[in-house]
Amino acid sequence: MKVMITGTGAVCAAGTNPADILASVMSGQTSMHPIEQWDTTHWPTHVAGEIPNFNARAMVDDRKLHKLIRRTDLVGLYAAGRAIDESGIVAHRDTLEGVARAAFSDRSGVIVGSGGGNFENQYDYFPLMTEAGNDLVAFGRELSNTVNPMWLLRTLPNNVLGHIGIKYGLKGTNACITNHSVGGLLAVIEANEALRAGEADRVVAVGHETPVEPQMVLYYHDVGLLASEALRPFDARRDGSQFGEGAGALVLETEDSARARGAQVLGEVIGGGYATEGEGLLAIRADGDGPERAIRQALDDARIRPAEVGMIVAHANGTRASDSSEAAALLRVFGDEMPPVTGFKWAFGHLIAAAGVVEAVIGLAALRAGVVPGIAALRELDPDCAGLAVSPSNQVPRGPVALVLCRGFAGTNAALVIRST
Amino acid sequence: MKKRRVAVTGVGLVTPVGNDVESTWSALLAGSSGGAPITLFDASGFATTIAAEVKDFENTLVTDRKLLKLTNRSHRFALEAAEQALIDAGVRPTPGDAHRWGCAVGAGMMTTDFSDLVETHKHAANSGKIDTDLLLTDGPANDPIVFCRGQAAEGLALLTRRFGIHGYATSVHTACASGGQAIGTGMKIIRRGYVDRVLVGGFDSMISPIGIGGFCLLSALSMDNDTPERASRPFDATRNGFLLGEGAGFLVLEEWELARTRGARIYAELAGDGNSLSSYRITDSPPDGDGPIQSMRQALADAGATVEDIDYINAHGTSTLMNDRSETAAIRAVFGSEADRVDVSSTKSSMGHLIAAAGAVEGVVCALAIARGEMPVNANLRERDTDCNLNLITGEARRGRVRMTLSNSFGFGGSNSCIVMRHPDLA
Numbered sequence: 001m002k003v004m005i006t007g008t009g010a011v012c013a014a015g016t017n018p019a020d021i022l023a024s025v026m027s028g029q030t031s032m033h034p035i036e037q038w039d040t041t042h043w044p045t046h047v048a049g050e051i052p053n054f055n056a057r058a059m060v061d062d063r064k065l066h067k068l069i070r071r072t073d074l075v076g077l078y079a080a081g082r083a084i085d086e087s088g089i090v091a092h093r094d095t096l097e098g099v100a101r102a103a104f105s106d107r108s109g110v111i112v113g114s115g116g117g118n119f120e121n122q123y124d125y126f127p128l129m130t131e132a133g134n135d136l137v138a139f140g141r142e143l144s145n146t147v148n149p150m151w152l153l154r155t156l157p158n159n160v161l162g163h164i165g166i167k168y169g170l171k172g173t174n175a176c177i178t179n180h181s182v183g184g185l186l187a188v189i190e191a192n193e194a195l196r197a198g199e200a201d202r203v204v205a206v207g208h209e210t211p212v213e214p215q216m217v218l219y220y221h222d223v224g225l226l227a228s229e230a231l232r233p234f235d236a237r238r239d240g241s242q243f244g245e246g247a248g249a250l251v252l253e254t255e256d257s258a259r260a261r262g263a264q265v266l267g268e269v270i271g272g273g274y275a276t277e278g279e280g281l282l283a284i285r286a287d288g289d290g291p292e293r294a295i296r297q298a299l300d301d302a303r304i305r306p307a308e309v310g311m312i313v314a315h316a317n318g319t320r321a322s323d324s325s326e327a328a329a330l331l332r333v334f335g336d337e338m339p340p341v342t343g344f345k346w347a348f349g350h351l352i353a354a355a356g357v358v359e360a361v362i363g364l365a366a367l368r369a370g371v372v373p374g375i376a377a378l379r380e381l382d383p384d385c386a387g388l389a390v391s392p393s394n395q396v397p398r399g400p401v402a403l404v405l406c407r408g409f410a411g412t413n414a415a416l417v418i419r420s421t
Numbered sequence: 422m423k424k425r426r427v428a429v430t431g432v433g434l435v436t437p438v439g440n441d442v443e444s445t446w447s448a449l450l451a452g453s454s455g456g457a458p459i460t461l462f463d464a465s466g467f468a469t470t471i472a473a474e475v476k477d478f479e480n481t482l483v484t485d486r487k488l489l490k491l492t493n494r495s496h497r498f499a500l501e502a503a504e505q506a507l508i509d510a511g512v513r514p515t516p517g518d519a520h521r522w523g524c525a526v527g528a529g530m531m532t533t534d535f536s537d538l539v540e541t542h543k544h545a546a547n548s549g550k551i552d553t554d555l556l557l558t559d560g561p562a563n564d565p566i567v568f569c570r571g572q573a574a575e576g577l578a579l580l581t582r583r584f585g586i587h588g589y590a591t592s593v594h595t596a597c598a599s600g601g602q603a604i605g606t607g608m609k610i611i612r613r614g615y616v617d618r619v620l621v622g623g624f625d626s627m628i629s630p631i632g633i634g635g636f637c638l639l640s641a642l643s644m645d646n647d648t649p650e651r652a653s654r655p656f657d658a659t660r661n662g663f664l665l666g667e668g669a670g671f672l673v674l675e676e677w678e679l680a681r682t683r684g685a686r687i688y689a690e691l692a693g694d695g696n697s698l699s700s701y702r703i704t705d706s707p708p709d710g711d712g713p714i715q716s717m718r719q720a721l722a723d724a725g726a727t728v729e730d731i732d733y734i735n736a737h738g739t740s741t742l743m744n745d746r747s748e749t750a751a752i753r754a755v756f757g758s759e760a761d762r763v764d765v766s767s768t769k770s771s772m773g774h775l776i777a778a779a780g781a782v783e784g785v786v787c788a789l790a791i792a793r794g795e796m797p798v799n800a801n802l803r804e805r806d807t808d809c810n811l812n813l814i815t816g817e818a819r820r821g822r823v824r825m826t827l828s829n830s831f832g833f834g835g836s837n838s839c840i841v842m843r844h845p846d847l848a
Contacts, residue, residue, distance in 0.1 A: 140466025
């Protein structure tokens, strides 16, 4: 069974829709800027990919909803809404009546990759803690006078899932995956599998995260994951990653569902793969075992040979260990048949749970435009990564198929294969 | 194409009524309650001062101190219950088949341990507002171990590392539906052929000033502080909120033929999974049962079963006014007159509500009900709500052949999960 992509949406530092983001990346300009959400003058890290002029109303029009959700949910709902609008699934559903209408909603799923939590939300308890001193009895007694009664709901990791359902009346199969930075791409893989298994006729797959908050940045810095100056994937002098914030979404549909309503088809999901190294939260193997197995599984699943891959959107997060092990995996799978390789994190940062979905959306837009955006931040290819077909300038895809790779904490690795139409 | 079938071959439990399967099962049959005054912190100022805590817990099976240092309370429950399940199954990953093993868990919400939050408040937010420059010299905010313990993927990282699982490993969170969805995910990845065996489960612990506080703010908890053992009374006319529990439940799932070939003891076939979104309100199910109706029908269809095949329903049964009424309407809508026959109980009446662990623990309950021919009692039911017209197991546990079970889990956010199991002799 074929699984079609009929709508996409994305928002990040580089733009508020896929076309603008692709144009920005292709221009070679970075969207990484000094952090604005707090004063980083005395901080060891100053740069991130924040969404410029962030406006909650522009993300989600319903102001009542703003009290119930967080910044990460705002961007997730925004991207999902744009993908749903572009696909036309809800507009189509609303032309139906009675049983057909209800059945359409029941057969429409939502699968989300979410960051799973943040630190700032817990700071909402600080005023109460100050008021109560060290006295837990006073803390309990004054609780409802000081803390937002909706605090727990604002904290839910599955808010985007629930609120997409309510806003658009989608009621089918669903999941919220909290697997750090593979969550988003895994949501796309799971959406594809749900359609193949007949659990739904269409699924909205979303990834969203806004990790640019002080305590998160500090931890990543302390464990050595953040770049001192810039994110330079596969570069000899790379020294870490940088955060960005954003969200991406894809509407996937069975071929029958898309055809029945005469939908515009942007592309196809043709395979997925997933593997875990299992050596702890932060550990990754030097030999690229996990990404290699995920890639091979995805290519097998898509029933294609390495030579048929037209471009690779690498995880390319800029850390020494991840980039070199990822390169090792790609070299073992593709060898002499290496297609052009790119990565997008240098341009708008590592979007964590949103990374894989946004990169799949932009990867699809690039395939459709017939371009492999260059990695403008690349100066000198690391000898450890020699053999990767990367370039600071834009390249041309070898064909209409892209492999998108994503890696996360707990040694998790996801690979998705898409084809443009 | 014929579906690969899935066997449940191992179970493990750490619950408020017992730190292993046997003690928990005896308590569930007897209907004893895990509810008591909160001991984990001084809750006397809170509107609710009771909970169902896991009691006298220490890790006895997983004693690797380096690993335990990286855990929060819920991770310690998870490691113990998972180890129990693997021992029970008599099979575990080896370097040769690690990539054919998966792991799917329902993990609790990410939060910092309260003691760490207190320290950060004292150092960097004494005024009530965070001073980001002071965060630079704060202890917990610069402690990588605090960071690891607080990450949503840490439970998954600990389990896959401890047991050497290298296949599909995932962590899901749909609030109170998390555990059920984790079991469903495990079943699907075996069916797809991604893996042959999966460690599935759920773990949670929210009995802290922040967790209890969050639920108190929503007025979701029973405030029967003088009678904690009676506070959770699903389907009773006087019910007034849920009793917060904590713990972990794990199951070992295996591809059917592999389990048979190695002569494994099979508790049950994990036969069907259903998922739906209520898309109604974030905290409530619709009164007419819309949403749960679809998840139950899907799970039955997925299992190739009809309502006549089901002998026991482990209800979500939270003991809140809305849930129990809505769930009753859903069961009535799906089962029709068969609802007069099928036995129903909510084991939350004994254990309280284990949130992200609930669906997994209740999945274990269903596997045991089938294997042992015993169905736990719906404890604390004295005055039946006329709106909750179900064949509830009251007074004492029931015994008899259990051909198939159905387990409901509904979460904040509107996710509904339904899991159907079948007796191995009928599979």
